[in-house]
Amino acid sequence: MAEKHFSLSALALVALVVTANGQAADAEAYREFYPHVAIDPARGVAGGADAEFGATLQYWQDEQALEQNKGFIGQVDQEWKLNWKFMDLDRSDDMHPGYLALEKAEKLFKFWVKREPEFRACLGEGKTDLTGLAAGYPKYDPKLKKIMTVESRVEHCAQTALWENFRQGTPENNLISLYFKSLSATAPIKVDTNSPEIMASYKRGEKLFYTKVGQYNFSCASCHTSSGLLGQRFRGQVPTSPFADAAHFPTYRMNLGDIESLQQRFMRCNLQARTKGLPPGNPDYTDLEVFYTVLSNGYPVSVPSAR
Amino acid sequence: MKSIFEKGRAVALLLAAAALAGCAGQQAAGPAKASDFSEWPCLSSSLPCGKLATRKPVQQALAGPLNGDPARGKALANERSKGNCVACHLLQGAEQPGSKGPDLRSYGSWARSDAETYALVYDMRSRNPDTVMPPAGTNQILTDQELRDVVAFLQSSK
Numbered sequence: 001m002a003e004k005h006f007s008l009s010a011l012a013l014v015a016l017v018v019t020a021n022g023q024a025a026d027a028e029a030y031r032e033f034y035p036h037v038a039i040d041p042a043r044g045v046a047g048g049a050d051a052e053f054g055a056t057l058q059y060w061q062d063e064q065a066l067e068q069n070k071g072f073i074g075q076v077d078q079e080w081k082l083n084w085k086f087m088d089l090d091r092s093d094d095m096h097p098g099y100l101a102l103e104k105a106e107k108l109f110k111f112w113v114k115r116e117p118e119f120r121a122c123l124g125e126g127k128t129d130l131t132g133l134a135a136g137y138p139k140y141d142p143k144l145k146k147i148m149t150v151e152s153r154v155e156h157c158a159q160t161a162l163w164e165n166f167r168q169g170t171p172e173n174n175l176i177s178l179y180f181k182s183l184s185a186t187a188p189i190k191v192d193t194n195s196p197e198i199m200a201s202y203k204r205g206e207k208l209f210y211t212k213v214g215q216y217n218f219s220c221a222s223c224h225t226s227s228g229l230l231g232q233r234f235r236g237q238v239p240t241s242p243f244a245d246a247a248h249f250p251t252y253r254m255n256l257g258d259i260e261s262l263q264q265r266f267m268r269c270n271l272q273a274r275t276k277g278l279p280p281g282n283p284d285y286t287d288l289e290v291f292y293t294v295l296s297n298g299y300p301v302s303v304p305s306a307r
Numbered sequence: 308m309k310s311i312f313e314k315g316r317a318v319a320l321l322l323a324a325a326a327l328a329g330c331a332g333q334q335a336a337g338p339a340k341a342s343d344f345s346e347w348p349c350l351s352s353s354l355p356c357g358k359l360a361t362r363k364p365v366q367q368a369l370a371g372p373l374n375g376d377p378a379r380g381k382a383l384a385n386e387r388s389k390g391n392c393v394a395c396h397l398l399q400g401a402e403q404p405g406s407k408g409p410d411l412r413s414y415g416s417w418a419r420s421d422a423e424t425y426a427l428v429y430d431m432r433s434r435n436p437d438t439v440m441p442p443a444g445t446n447q448i449l450t451d452q453e454l455r456d457v458v459a460f461l462q463s464s465k
Contacts, residue, residue, distance in 0.1 A: 029360040030361050211350060213348045214344060214349070215344060215446050217446060228407075229439060233405045233406040233407075234407065235394045235404075274344050275347060275348075276351075278354070283352070283353075284352055
């Protein structure tokens with residue numbers, strides 16, 4: 001009996017050690033990080049002037065700069081310096097695919113708001129005028145105790161006010177997010193870097209940016225910093241600066257013939273580097289979106305756009 | 308101020324036309340066949356792939372003589388779903404070469420041994436931990452024979 005008792009507790013002990021080891025091994029799975037670049041989140045989009053990120057801000061920071069450097073358009077070894085900002089077509093009055101998508105988006109929004117006015121109030125967290133609100137996203141919502149992106153707000157409000165499941169990444173969510181964000185066009189992005197929750201998320205997102213993953217063992221930084229592939233031809237493509245990227249999403253993506261959210265772009269970049277993409281709305285992609293949007297602070301929302 | 312956006316729009320329309328014509332410019336360097344890659348580490352803090360360990364740098368010795376086929380190696384180095392070396396390197400006969408890695412068009416005259424070349428292509432991290440070059444051997448992008456073929460191709464490039 002005593003012997004049996006002994007062996008049982010020994011077994012329990014072994015089990016305990018194995019679990020503890022298992023957890024330790026989980027937490028410390030070997031991982032490599034691409035060399036970090038010092039980024040001051042308080043500078044927002046101004047960090048785009050730093051050599052580590054191609055020092056391209058001067059070429060695209062405003063319309064005058066773009067106008068001066070429009071000769072770069074169409075030249076592979078120059079065009080990347082414009083950071084695709086010449087495709088921010090919100091400043092042109094002409095019809096283009098981004099506007100066509102926005103027209104469709106407005107119709108869908110108006111359809112639902114007519115049926116359920118509560119939807120608008122939910123998106124505005126009580127405000128019915130949504131102008132400029134999307135420029136403050138992602139933000140921490142103290143009621144929901146969550147970081148909310150434009151897309152997760154739309155998902156949440158569709159559930160609570162419409163009883164509809166407009167999951168992130170669905171055409172409905174992308175359309176309504178596009179419309180919501182367009183109501184902030186030209187408003188400078190202002191993610192609240194004084195919020196401790198936002199800054200905790202920023203730090204996690206920053207770490208993800210440098211984490212090497214996938215069969216290619218690439219991090220976002222491997223392609224989007226100057227010591228990596230930024231400004232270099234990677235086959236026919238030239239990766240650009242991450243600064244101000246968040247401003248033009250959701251965007252109309254020409255080669256997809258559809259609207260693409262920022263997190264759907266993350267997914268595509270992950271896949272391109274042979275890494276499992278995460279579903280839009282995943283908390284890790286949300287952290288990455290917070291990081292990316294802080295790097296756009298001070299830059300005007302540029303929706304509708306096309307890429 | 309309007310003109311730049313008109314030029315932008317012209318490019319946009321061109322791109323749209325290109326997409327319609329089926330030459331999706333932005334889809335470079337992706338794998339040929341769809342796969343979910345969940346057997347490799349990912350950015351998730353909850354999915355199993357987020358817990359997978361990155362394979363550590365390896366200094367791989369070349370066993371026996373090289374026995375590689377340069378012609379096959381050339382094809383492998385060019386193929387997107389295989390070596391994809393031209394994504395970063397200028398190689399002999401490369402189409403749409405990249406510009407990040409050194410020009411390897413005359414690698415054969417560098418007088419590097421087969422063994423050293425094999426080890427570098429197998430896993431460049433053994434020389435430079437911060438390299439962007441994917442570890443083709445360690446991460447099974449190429450098999451042992453395919454690596455030998457690629458090395459034979461590099462050595463034949465003079």
